[in-house]
Amino acid sequence: MALAADKPVYIFEWSPKTETDRFHSHNHLELGYCISGSGSFYFGEKSYSVGPGDVFVVNNLERHAAASDPINPSNFYFVFFDPRIIEAVDSELLQPFIYRPGHFTYKIAAGEPAAVQIGSLIREMWQEYTAGQEGHKGVMLGQLIQISGLLMRHYGRHTSGKEWQHALHDYYRLIRALDFIKSRFREPITLSDVAGVMNISPSRARHFFKEKMGEGFKEYVTRLRIGEAKRMLAGTNLPISDILYECGYETTAPFYRAFKKHTGVSPAEYRKRESRIALFEKMEIDIEKTMHSTEPIMKLK
DNA sequence: GCGGGCCCCAGTTACCTCAA
DNA sequence: TTGAGGTAACTGGGGCCCGC
Numbered sequence: 001m002a003l004a005a006d007k008p009v010y011i012f013e014w015s016p017k018t019e020t021d022r023f024h025s026h027n028h029l030e031l032g033y034c035i036s037g038s039g040s041f042y043f044g045e046k047s048y049s050v051g052p053g054d055v056f057v058v059n060n061l062e063r064h065a066a067a068s069d070p071i072n073p074s075n076f077y078f079v080f081f082d083p084r085i086i087e088a089v090d091s092e093l094l095q096p097f098i099y100r101p102g103h104f105t106y107k108i109a110a111g112e113p114a115a116v117q118i119g120s121l122i123r124e125m126w127q128e129y130t131a132g133q134e135g136h137k138g139v140m141l142g143q144l145i146q147i148s149g150l151l152m153r154h155y156g157r158h159t160s161g162k163e164w165q166h167a168l169h170d171y172y173r174l175i176r177a178l179d180f181i182k183s184r185f186r187e188p189i190t191l192s193d194v195a196g197v198m199n200i201s202p203s204r205a206r207h208f209f210k211e212k213m214g215e216g217f218k219e220y221v222t223r224l225r226i227g228e229a230k231r232m233l234a235g236t237n238l239p240i241s242d243i244l245y246e247c248g249y250e251t252t253a254p255f256y257r258a259f260k261k262h263t264g265v266s267p268a269e270y271r272k273r274e275s276r277i278a279l280f281e282k283m284e285i286d287i288e289k290t291m292h293s294t295e296p297i298m299k300l301k
Numbered sequence: 302g303c304g305g306g307c308c309c310c311a312g313t314t315a316c317c318t319c320a321a
Numbered sequence: 322t323t324g325a326g327g328t329a330a331c332t333g334g335g336g337c338c339c340g341c
Contacts, residue, residue: 190333190334191333191334192333206334206335206336207335210335216334216335217334217335218333218334218335219334239322239323240323240324256324256325256326266324266325267324268323268324
């Protein structure tokens, strides 16, 4: 989901499915506040239990997913926002969102002072949003800045200013690389190209990428390409031969091998499966519409 | 922290054949 | 035409190490 330029802050109410939603990452930053129920939140290999009052800080690099308890489904307020709006006010306020493997704590447990204060601000933000009075966007932005400040104080207890500055420097370098990769993964792209964007040697780029992302450069590019292929297989009727070309592959063999390795099925099987799921989900929605007139779970303006 | 050399090997490319 | 799979040659990423 991309944030519109004129609406850099979104808040919405959302209940994760009882089975784990698909792992994903995105270009915006995210805050989650559990208002009721229970479940789990997954960040890469880590998992956290979810309960009312818990706050989750989600950066724009780590792949994550959520799941609800079948007996007592969790319900969240989620805030999505463009990191640039924080940066424009004070780049230091970005620090709580910077991903540093081994240091980053995604969950602030209910009852912790930061969770209480941030939870209260997110509830106020929701009220602002639903009331929709004149100037609500500005008020929401102010609340977001306040939340960032509280997060900075919360995390600042554990990390020195010098370490924060270093992490910020690395973050900007990594963002440049990821922006470059995301805009070029459909073409032949090498580690040397990415190193050039970061102004470091290919050797250093390799160490840096693995250290910050937890996976190798090629692995990351392949994941992007296969993700794009999956999106095109499910969302278009383009022939597979066109799709593999659109995703940066020049011949069929490597595409089929990589696709099967990542998904466990061939591209054709994947397309069949997704079309069946889409048909089933459409039938469910039609039945739901017929029986009840309910609001969608995910509300976005 | 950063750059670079060396070696290994997985992945890629460019062919091919075969089946449906 | 599309999809699957095999082979050989080649490329370049990863791991390791060392020096600055």
